[in-house]
Amino acid sequence: MDKMIFFGKTVEEAVERGLQEMKVTKEKVVIKVLEEPVKGLFGILGSKPAKVELERIVDPIEEGKNFLMNVIEKMGMKVDIEVFHRKEAVYFNLVGDRLGVLIGHHGQTLDALQYLVNAVAGRYAKGKExxxxxAENYRAKRKESLEELAERVARKVLKTKESVKLEPMNANERRIIHTHLQNEPHILTVSEGEEPYRSVVIHYKE
Structure with a gap:
């Protein structure tokens, strides 16, 4: 549980009891004193213990990482996750053997895992991190491959003046194609079809 109530003779004792039971440090919780201790008659009659509420501070990145590790372990794989914080995003780089299984055809498995990790982290994130x-620098390699494909097909379209429809791609991969060819004066790119079969069509324009 992320939020629990504890009692003690003093506020400090109640807090310490909570930290031990929740197995966290003081920096990892928000402490709210619900009731101060009250001494009764002769120190016994009518006395009340301190009552505190401890709420665990959840790190969305850590939750996303833990979720991903659990999924990978259930797949019977041993993989390390390197975490890099960049201005535009937080990168989880997978390091290990048989990473092709986690990448999947054209990165489909990697994209699916990425979606799930963001969904888990998003439950705790206050911003839009x-x-x-x-994995194995797949994203950069795939981007380079798509840009080479875009150039090759664009040359064919310029030569034949006939449109070419590429294989279905996700939104990010289509964006790479559009961006790479956007400054070609005689090339027009449009996306057609419905997800998950939406494709980029490269047209010749006068």
Whole structure:
């Protein structure tokens, strides 16, 4: 539980009891004193203990990482997760063997895991911090591959003046194609179709 109530003869005792039971340090919780201790008659009759509420401070990035580790372990794999904080996002870089299983065809498994990790972290995040999953530098390699594909197909379209429809891609991959060809004066790119079969079509324009 992320929020629990504890009692003690003093506020300090109640807090310490809570920290021990929740297995956290004082820096990892928000402490709220609900009731101060009251001494009764002769120190016994009518006395009341201190009552405090401890709420665990949840780190969305840590929750996302723990979730991902659990999923990977259930897949029977041993993988380390390197965490890099960048201005645009937080990167989880997967390091280990058989990473192709986690990447999947054209990164589909990696994208699915990334979606789930962001969904878990998003339950605790106050801002809009984004987590990007990568493995074996797959994202950069895939971007380079898509840009090469865009150039190759664009040359064909310029030569034949016939439109070419690419294979279905996710929104991020389509964006890479559009961005890479946006300054070509005689090339027009549009996305057509419905998800998950939406594709980029490269047209010739006068």
């Amino acid at each position: 984004r987590i990007i999953l990568d």
